[in-house]
Amino acid sequence: MDAxxxxxxxxxxxxxxxxxxxxALKKSRGGFVDKRQQAVDDFAQFETLRDRAVDIKNHVLAxxxxxxxxxxxxxxxxxGQVHFASTPQQGVETxxxxxxxxxxxRIAKGKSxxxxxxxxxxxxxxxxxxxxxxxxxxxxxxxxxxxxxxxIAPAIHKTRAEITELFHENHQKYGLTxxxxxxxxxxxxxxxxxxxxxxxxxxGITGANFLLADSGAxxxxxxxxxxxxxxxxxxxxxxTASIEKVIPSHKDLTVFLRLLARSxxxxxxxSYTSIxxxxxxxxxxxxxxxxxxxxxxxxxxxxxxxxxxxxLRCIRCGACMNHCPxxxxxxxxxxxxxxxxxMGSVWTPLLLGVQNAANLPNAxxxxxxxxxxxxxxxxxxxxxxxxxxxIFERGLLDRFSRIGLAIxxxxxxxxxxxxxxxxxxxxxxxxxxxxxxxxxRLPLAGGWAEARDFPAASGTGFVSSxxxxxxxx
Amino acid sequence: xxxxxxxxxVGLFATCLVDLIRPEVGFAAAKLIEDSxxxxxxxxxxxCCGQPLYxxxxxKRTRNLARNLIDTFAEYDYVVAPSGSCAxxxxxxxxxxxxxxxxxxxxxxxxxxxxxxELTEFLTNIAKVEVRAQYPEMCTYHDSCSxxxxxxxxxxxxxxxxxxxxxxxxxxxxxxxxCGFGGTFCxxxxxxxxxxxxxKAHNIKLTGATTLLGGDLGCLLNIAGTLSxxxxxxxxxxxAEVLAGCGDKPAIGQPRN
Numbered sequence: 001m002d003a004x005x006x007x008x009x010x011x012x013x014x015x016x017x018x019x020x021x022x023x024a025l026k027k028s029r030g031g032f033v034d035k036r037q038q039a040v041d042d043f044a045q046f047e048t049l050r051d052r053a054v055d056i057k058n059h060v061l062a063x064x065x066x067x068x069x070x071x072x073x074x075x076x077x078x079x080g081q082v083h084f085a086s087t088p089q090q091g092v093e094t095x096x097x098x099x100x101x102x103x104x105x106r107i108a109k110g111k112s113x114x115x116x117x118x119x120x121x122x123x124x125x126x127x128x129x130x131x132x133x134x135x136x137x138x139x140x141x142x143x144x145x146x147x148x149x150x151x152i153a154p155a156i157h158k159t160r161a162e163i164t165e166l167f168h169e170n171h172q173k174y175g176l177t178x179x180x181x182x183x184x185x186x187x188x189x190x191x192x193x194x195x196x197x198x199x200x201x202x203x204g205i206t207g208a209n210f211l212l213a214d215s216g217a218x219x220x221x222x223x224x225x226x227x228x229x230x231x232x233x234x235x236x237x238x239x240t241a242s243i244e245k246v247i248p249s250h251k252d253l254t255v256f257l258r259l260l261a262r263s264x265x266x267x268x269x270x271s272y273t274s275i276x277x278x279x280x281x282x283x284x285x286x287x288x289x290x291x292x293x294x295x296x297x298x299x300x301x302x303x304x305x306x307x308x309x310x311x312l313r314c315i316r317c318g319a320c321m322n323h324c325p326x327x328x329x330x331x332x333x334x335x336x337x338x339x340x341x342x343m344g345s346v347w348t349p350l351l352l353g354v355q356n357a358a359n360l361p362n363a364x365x366x367x368x369x370x371x372x373x374x375x376x377x378x379x380x381x382x383x384x385x386x387x388x389x390x391i392f393e394r395g396l397l398d399r400f401s402r403i404g405l406a407i408x409x410x411x412x413x414x415x416x417x418x419x420x421x422x423x424x425x426x427x428x429x430x431x432x433x434x435x436x437x438x439x440x441r442l443p444l445a446g447g448w449a450e451a452r453d454f455p456a457a458s459g460t461g462f463v464s465s466x467x468x469x470x471x472x473x
Numbered sequence: 474x475x476x477x478x479x480x481x482x483v484g485l486f487a488t489c490l491v492d493l494i495r496p497e498v499g500f501a502a503a504k505l506i507e508d509s510x511x512x513x514x515x516x517x518x519x520x521c522c523g524q525p526l527y528x529x530x531x532x533k534r535t536r537n538l539a540r541n542l543i544d545t546f547a548e549y550d551y552v553v554a555p556s557g558s559c560a561x562x563x564x565x566x567x568x569x570x571x572x573x574x575x576x577x578x579x580x581x582x583x584x585x586x587x588x589x590x591e592l593t594e595f596l597t598n599i600a601k602v603e604v605r606a607q608y609p610e611m612c613t614y615h616d617s618c619s620x621x622x623x624x625x626x627x628x629x630x631x632x633x634x635x636x637x638x639x640x641x642x643x644x645x646x647x648x649x650x651x652c653g654f655g656g657t658f659c660x661x662x663x664x665x666x667x668x669x670x671x672x673k674a675h676n677i678k679l680t681g682a683t684t685l686l687g688g689d690l691g692c693l694l695n696i697a698g699t700l701s702x703x704x705x706x707x708x709x710x711x712x713a714e715v716l717a718g719c720g721d722k723p724a725i726g727q728p729r730n
Contacts, residue, residue, distance in 0.1 A: 009662070016664050030647075325651045329668040363662055365655025365669070366528060367618035385528065392530030401661060405526055409534040412521040413541060419517065426493050437728035438701050447663025452670060452698035455494060455726030462487050462496035466503065466515045 005336035005357035015330040032322035035266025057313040067213040067246045074216030078278030080291035088118040104202035110230040111135035112207030114240040116338040132197040134226040149332030152318040204234035208241040214249040217277040221270035237288035242296045244312040259375040263317040299351045313376040320370035342370035342380045358396040361387035422461040429457035483511045484549035488556045490690040501717035502555045509600035518545045522562040552589040557620015560591040593629040606718035609639030613682035616649040617689035646676045654695040670699040684708045697726040
């Protein structure tokens with residue numbers, strides 16, 4: 001599939017027919033949901049913390065400039081440097097410069113959605129550098145030459161059999177002879193190969209879950225510990241993050257850490273929570289010589305000034321996509337850009353332009369489950385409706401829908417016409433399914449009838465019937 | 474309307490789908506409300522609450538339809554809809570559509586919002602209905618998304634059904650997960666919708682229930698159509714039909730005599 005949000009419909013159809021993908025989705029479905037629910041049930045303060053988190057994020061967003069300046073000056077105090085990048089291109093150039101200045105050849109990279117926004121791996125490889133992803137999921141999709149399909153579980157679309165084959169194809173050069181089929185042996189194989197890269201890397205690039213304004217530290221949670229090796233072993237540590245990741249202090253961090261792991265994976269806390277507070281100081285035994293934080297804007301400042309500012313509370317836990325029936329049916333790649341699911345359906349049109357992603361806000365049943373599980377209470381359905389309004393106003397909705405809506409509005413704003421339309425339609429839908437009680441082929445809604453019957457109408461309009469039977473009493 | 478001091482009036486907002494496909498739901502709702510001592514009207518001027526337009530971003534035309542509904546139901550003591558999503562449209566989304574810059578809405582709309590109820594909530598909290606029906610079947614209940622998440626409806630239908638003689642209620646895995654209907658969604662993205670419906674049907678079958686009940690006809694048409702295509706014998710009915718003692722009639726999408 002050509003991964004672009006404009007191709008959502010064909011991407012989705014292909015995804016529904018992709019048996020491997022469907023197998024992987026079926027296997028993961030429910031796991032995140034059940035574990036999150038259990039974690040939330042076991043933690044009485046969860047709701048209180050959600051409210052606290054909303055307050056903290058709203059407070060920071062209302063004063064973002066000041067917190068970013070504070071963060072920048074604190075990073076400088078410990079000997080690091082903050083680089084602001086308005087666009088992904090600027091971010092990439094900054095990172096390439098840092099790498100070149102340090103004479104880097106090998107780069108160990110932790111998982112970073114901001115890295116994905118910048119398409120960083122491609123850019124660094126074009127400069128002749130070797131980039132190795134150190135998160136297992138990211139490593140798997142790097143081997144496969146793919147993009148992440150989930151913001152916290154990038155290779156969730158891969159079956160174990162596919163992973164076995166990927167290792168078989170790519171690790172023979174490291175001396176792997178047998179096929180690794182068990183999870184433990186896959187992990188061990190990845191660990192053995194990745195260790196070499198950690199030790200030999202010149203630059204380590206990690207993402208950040210939070211930035212602490214009061215200390216200039218960046219905070220990263222992982223379940224594999226790859227972040228620590230990526231950040232501490234190489235000479236240079238680069239953190240890639242976006243401007244909305246800043247929070248006031250470590251006191252606020254405890255609120256978010258308790259929400260994040262429970263919402264994401266149902267853990268009480270992630271296996272590793274690392275706080276990076278700058279380059280190695282004189283009396284430190286180890287640590288990087290250089291510490292850079294590249295902060296990407298990429299449309300966020302504009303979003304902050306818009307009616308979509310609440311989206312910037314997002315802490316990237318993935319709960320919305322784990323609970324989204326659409327995501328669970330088609331996986332993440334069909335959305336065509338790096339952020340899938342409900343948060344992606346808001347984020348992508350805002351960053352790429354609604355004209356380039358007009359299907360995403362519409363491809364949602366508005367069931368509201370995403371909002372109900374969002375740890376920072378982002379009103380996702382409300383934001384999706386606002387985007388639908390923009391799409392409608394700009395004439396970007398498909399012609400079939402626009403004509404259908406116009407006819408519906410015309411009829412429904414004329415009660416007498418509406419009554420007779422209902423009666424005639426009910427009569428037709430009654431006749432069409434008289435024998436079976438349901439209709440197998442439906443004009444104008446063929447898609448419905450591909451996999452479902454349409455129940456026949458059992459009368460000729462309730463409102464008219466009720467009034468004629470009652471009034472005649 | 475035609476109420477005296479003792480008898481409160483109810484305007485039944487039947488909803489388009491009940492009007493068009495399943496009059497039984499309307500008659501059942503009317504019976505339950507009238508039997509509880511209310512004067513019931515089904516105003517002829519009612520049309521659509523505007524959801525298809527609202528959820529497609531056409532706010533101007535939505536307001537037109539909303540104004541018709543607000544005028545049509547302005548004078549009733551209560552407005553009742555046998556649908557969580559249409560009731561939520563009025564209670565949650567009309568105020569958003571008509572709020573002024575300070576977030577205020579006019580008194581006429583405020584009154585309508587406060588007096589509009591989803592059917593099972595009305596029967597439980599206002600009518601305090603006496604359930605006299607029997608339905609000796611194993612049933613499972615599908616929580617429709619708007620009713621469940623926007624109006625918090627979960628206990629009312631179950632409490633009412635537990636009073637039906639012979640009825641046993643068994644919970645479905647992921648009962649409150651979306652069925653894939655989504656209004657215009659099922660027309661715009663029918664394949665995705667069908668996939669979600671298939672998952673829902675799978676979970677329903679796992680319960681061993683012989684009847685699936687719910688409070689929103691859109692979801693019920695989607696689920697019934699999916700089950701029927703799969704050759705399942707599970708009966709699908711609106712909760713009102715069972716509560717009114719009409720559960721023995723042909724189920725949604727099943728052949729009529």
